Amino acid sequence: MFIDVLKKLPQMDQAKIDMLKTCEDYYCFNKQQLSKIEQFRTSYTINEVIRWFTLDSFVYRLLNRALRTENISHLYLFRFFIIDLCKQLEHERTCIRDRDILHLYRGQIMSSSELNDLKDNIGNLISTNSFLSTSRRLDVAMQFILGATDTDELKVILFEIEVDCQNTKITFADIDKYSQLQGEEEVLFSLGTVFCIEAVEFVSTLNLWKVKMTATDELSNKIKEAFNLTIGTENRSPSILFGNLLINEYGLFDIGEKFFQMLLKNLSPNHDDIFDIYTSLSKIYRQKEQYKIALDMALKAYDLRRKVVSRNCIDLNELLNLIARIYLETRKYKLAIKYYQESLVICEKNKN
Numbered sequence: 001m002f003i004d005v006l007k008k009l010p011q012m013d014q015a016k017i018d019m020l021k022t023c024e025d026y027y028c029f030n031k032q033q034l035s036k037i038e039q040f041r042t043s044y045t046i047n048e049v050i051r052w053f054t055l056d057s058f059v060y061r062l063l064n065r066a067l068r069t070e071n072i073s074h075l076y077l078f079r080f081f082i083i084d085l086c087k088q089l090e091h092e093r094t095c096i097r098d099r100d101i102l103h104l105y106r107g108q109i110m111s112s113s114e115l116n117d118l119k120d121n122i123g124n125l126i127s128t129n130s131f132l133s134t135s136r137r138l139d140v141a142m143q144f145i146l147g148a149t150d151t152d153e154l155k156v157i158l159f160e161i162e163v164d165c166q167n168t169k170i171t172f173a174d175i176d177k178y179s180q181l182q183g184e185e186e187v188l189f190s191l192g193t194v195f196c197i198e199a200v201e202f203v204s205t206l207n208l209w210k211v212k213m214t215a216t217d218e219l220s221n222k223i224k225e226a227f228n229l230t231i232g233t234e235n236r237s238p239s240i241l242f243g244n245l246l247i248n249e250y251g252l253f254d255i256g257e258k259f260f261q262m263l264l265k266n267l268s269p270n271h272d273d274i275f276d277i278y279t280s281l282s283k284i285y286r287q288k289e290q291y292k293i294a295l296d297m298a299l300k301a302y303d304l305r306r307k308v309v310s311r312n313c314i315d316l317n318e319l320l321n322l323i324a325r326i327y328l329e330t331r332k333y334k335l336a337i338k339y340y341q342e343s344l345v346i347c348e349k350n351k352n
Contacts, residue, residue, distance in 0.1 A: 003192050005245060006079055007086050008238035014262045015080035016041075022077045023058045033058045049084040050092070050178040050188070053131070067130040067191070072250050076259075082191065085131065089190045092173035096165050096187075104134035104187055105141035106159040109148055115155045118211055119200045125218060127194050134161055136185035145208065156208040161195070161215060169217035194218065239263055240276045247284060257284045275304045279319055286322070291330050298323045317343050 009015075020041055027033035036057045044052070052059055059081060066074035075082070096102070118126075135141050141158060150156045163170060171190035179186050195213040203210050236244070243263070247256035260281050267273060278301035285294035298319065305316055320343040327336035 003075070003082075005238055005242045006075070007083060007191075009079060009083060009242055010239065011080065011083055012262060012266050014266070015083075016044075018077055018258075019080045022074075023062060026062060027058055046084045046088060049081065049088045050173075050175050052081075053085055053188075054175065054179045054186075056180075064130065070129055072246075073252060073255055076246070076252075076255055086171070086190055089131075089171050089173045089188065092175070093168070093171050096172070096174055099165055102136070102163050102165050102187070104136060104161040104163065105138045106132070106134045106161065107141040107144035107146075108157045108159065109145065110155050110157050112153055112155055115157065115200070115209060118197055122197050122200055125194055125196055125216065127192055128189065129192075131191050132189040132193060134159070134187050134189065136187060140184045150207055150209070158203075158206075158208050158210050160210060160212045162213070163215035167215075167217055170215045172215070189215070236276060237273050240273055240280070243277075243280055247280065247287075253284050253287055257281065260284070275301050275315070278304065279315075279322070282322060282326075286326055286329075291326055295323070295326050295330075298326060313346050313349075317346055320346070 020037055023037050024034065027037065040052065040059065053063075054060070062074075063078050063081060066078055145156050145158065148154075148156045163172065170193065172187055172193065175186050175188045176182055176184065194216050196216050196218075198212040198214055200209065200211050202208075243256055243259050246252045246259060260277050263273065264277050264281070267277075278297045282294045282297035282301065285291070285297060288294075301319055302323065305319060320339045324336045324339035324343065327333070327339065
């Protein structure tokens with residue numbers, strides 16, 4: 001769900017700054033890549049995001065490394081580019097209507113364990129953890145595995161992918177016009193695209209494994225339903241849900257702190273998310289044992305809550321208990337009891 005929530009985040013200037021700072025730190029001794037980073041900073045627009053992805057440059061290398069390792073911290077740092085690339089692929093998706101069924105190919109070297117995973121999931125659905133590059137041309141796909149030898153450790157794979165062009169819920173785009181190597185007829189699938197594995201078989205005449213897959217929207221529909229249900233149940237915006245995933249599910253308190261502080265800086269004081277931002281920041285600072293600022297954040301949330309009667313009592317109860325715990329942990333027992341008692345009063349009123 002992390003990627004699904006990430007893609008729903010609003011774009012902010014700070015996200016671009018964070019990404020480029022990470023890239024500059026990594027390539028601090030590489031003048032060529034630093035020059036490209038500066039070029040990106042000064043001239044990038046969302047209309048060029050696919051072209052930047054096809055370039056063999058800093059953004060392609062570091063983004064793909066983050067996607068391969070599924071490192072949440074790194075994926076967060078590249079949220080700016082991920083969001084733009086997903087949006088642009090959705091925009092370009094409308095251009096592919098030239099036929100009902102599209103047959104695509106991909107040549108790839110994989111480990112034997114990865115191949116075994118594919119074998120074990122014949123008839124099942126898998127979701128990609130990357131932007132999957134394919135070609136309309138079989139000969140182009142074969143070039144990527146030309147000369148490779150199938151061994152016990154490494155396997156030569158040819159993917160044959162079928163996709164229904166009329167299914168608008170599957171996001172993919174013909175990006176040949178953006179590519180540095182035009183003529184490869186490249187088609188790029190968006191992050192998290194779902195495929196059904198139809199067959200895995202060894203082709204002795206070619207000395208490679210052939211994996212047949214069909215793009216589907218089945219699992220993505222379930223993920224979307226779960227995502228919408230989570231937002232509806234928790235009554236939280238995608239931004240708050242994303243920040244809470246960072247701290248509650250992944251324990252990334254430093255990143256969570258930066259994220260919520262960024263929201264606090266960019267949103268107006270009257271924005272609906274401010275109450276939740278203060279509350280989440282208070283939880284983060286309490287976890288870090290920075291009790292003074294944790295209490296300050298919690299009391300700001302409490303002050304907001306008293307002005308907005310539409311917030312539900314569960315929010316208020318959670319906040320009162322948080323304030324009480326902070327006072328308890330700082331040995332201010334009378335104040336802790338005061339807020340615990342206020343919480344109990346609200347619970348009793350809610351029962352009635």
